[in-house]
Structures are given as structure tokens and as C-alpha cells.
Amino acid sequence: MLNNFTDNKFFKKEKCRLCLSSDLELVSEFKSTPLANDFVPSSLLDINQPLYPLGILFCESCSHVQLSHVVNPKLMFEHYVYVSSTSQSFVNHFKNYEISILEKYSPAPNSLIVDIGSNDGVLLNFFKEDGFKVLGVDPATNLAVEANNNGIETINSFFTYELSDKLTRDYGKASVVVANNVFAHIDDLHDVTKGISKLLADDGIFVFEVSYLKQVIANNLFDTIYHEHLSYHTLIPLLTFFDNNDMTIIDCEEVDTHGGSIRVVVQKKNGPKPVNDSVRNLINMELKLGLNTIDPILSLSNKIKELNEKLNSLVHDIKNEGLQLIGYGAPAKATTLLYEFELSDQIDYIIDDNPLKQGLYTPGSHIPVVNADVLRQEIVPEYMIILAWNFAEQIMENNDNYLKKGGHFILPLPDLQVY
């Protein structure tokens, strides 16, 4: 249901997305940011990009962690820049994903597989090659057109209960529904889950992959906190959530996509498949880590505050000495980092190796994104902060000449380091 947004571009979350309790504790309020993927060309620099509040809530009732505000998804997902097939490691990941579903759950030959948030159809394509009927659903018009052109039938829409009703009439029931990296993006998960249940055959399974809060905390991935990611999931609150929606989690595993995710398998309540021990094991691990309490997310938030102070004082010193600071890497998550650490006015430009990003300007603060030519000059900028810090090792390796010319790398996370 998308009708919370009749006039407004965002609204404040008053109830837990999963258990509907209003017992929500504000863990942390980060600085407001523009939408993380809204890089702009020079022709649009005159347009002021709005900033949206960015806070983290902890549900005292079910322990779900979620954003304090929900931005209208139409602003983020109707044109989507992230195309799965452009990354070979993703293509391989989805092939293995398909094989794993076939081996573990043997859906009936020629049965229907539906992918919610199907992107360019990369996963469905593998099912199609193995003789299944496939159907994608994706709100991004650009991706739906591409998928349809490539022979993967794709409905250009957000997935809702209402849509599931129509799909069931037009296409019949699905043996498998998948949804990858979308369960964190959806506000009304109850409506969507009701729709999934409607669409599933009685012996069908729903499989989803989503970023795992455990890894966000363990690896200080605080910059993955931005408006597209409404939820930071753990298994414990999801267990109750699905139970309340007449469904049961029957299997789960940790996978390494997006800095650490979980893959979860769900069936209708009283469905035919046994519950795997993996569910109990993962719950025990979460209890051991205290992920059912506010403490882990609170300590991440405190760590970011400390880091912020250290980094600010370093940048202050650099600027006081009249030295130049530039950035390396302009992923979406750099937006949270640039705003929270107040780097926007301190960085002259950002180098990115992706030609599609070069020539654009960062969301809101409009820092130019350029190619790496500047590093090949004799005199290089004195300091370069690695914004794509999860690729730091590779970036430093590829640019070891920069160090030899007297440049310094600043690694902001997981701990502040200067090379």
C-alpha cells in the first residue's frame, strides 16, 4: 500500500514495521541526507535536492531495527541505476542461488517462479533456461523494459497484495517466490507478505535474501544506513512476523552478498516441509550476540560518534596546513558518510573508476566525480579519503604510485587510519 504519501515525500514511522508496536526507541539520529543514489549531471546543478531525516529506531517489543522516516519509494525505485547483470560476481551468485533452490526444494518441472524486485531478470533467466515458467515484478521502468526485451516477462509495478490477486488470476499459483535485496526496501511488509502467501501454491516456498544486521554491526557498515534501506533485519523478529502472517520460516543461512546477508526460506503455516535445525541455530547465535537487545546497534552508533570526532580533527588539521583533500569512490553509501562526517565542504572532488559516475556530481553537496587521471600527474593532492572503504585494499594496491608521490590515504572505517 503506497497511500501514505498523498502529498508528502516522506513520513515518520510511528509503529514497528514487523510487530506494529508503538514502543519504538530512537537509537540514533544521523544528519539528514539527500537520496543516496541521486547523483546529478551538470545541467541539474541549479536544482536544490531535498534532505530527508535519517534516524534509527529499535522496537522494544520485537527488537526489529528500522529507519525513523520512510521516503516515498516512487522517488527511489521507479528509475533504478543498479543493474545486477553488470557484476559478474552477482551473476555467479544468482546461478548458485538457483542451483541451491532446485537441489534443496525440487520445485515441480515447468511450474511458475516469481521474482519480486527482479531487476534485469538475472536470476529468473537461470530458472527459464531450466524449463520453468518465470515472471518478474519490478517498479523500475528502465529495468522492466530491459528484462522484457531480454525475454523475461516482467510486470512494471511495486508488488502489493492487490497485484498478487491479479497475478494469481492471470498466471496461476507459484511454486517459488523469491525476493532479493528488497525485503529491507519495503515499508508495508504485511501487505507484501499477504500477497506472497496469496500467490504461493500450498506446498510452495518463499525465499529471500536481505542484508543482515549482525554484519552491519560486526563490520561497522553504518554507511549502508540510507533511505532505501528501511529495515535492518535479524531472524528473531522475522520469526514472529511470519507466524503472525500464517507463515513459517523453515530454513536460513548466512551468505556473503552485500557485506553479509541472510537467505531465509518460508512456507505457509502447516506446509509440508520440515523446519531445518539452521533456524534454531541462527536464533541461538543471535541471542548469544544480544541482537534481541538495543545494545549492539547502540554501540555501533556510539562508535560512529567517536570516529566522527577523530576524523573531524584530522580534516581540520589538514585544512589548517593548507593541504588538499580529495575522495576515492562514489558509491551510494558515500552519501551517508559525507553528510554524517561533514566532509561535503572539505573534499574538492571524488575519483571513481566507473565511467558512468564520472562527470556527475554527488547528491545534494554536488562534489564533482572525476576519473583517476589526476593521480598520474607529478604533483598529487596530499590527502585522499577512501569513501568506498570496503574496497580499500584493492584501491591502495592499484594506486601505490600515489603513495610514492607523497600522497596519503585516509581510511575512515572500520577504524580511522592514515597511510
Ligand SMILES: [Zn+2]
Ligand atoms: Zn516490533
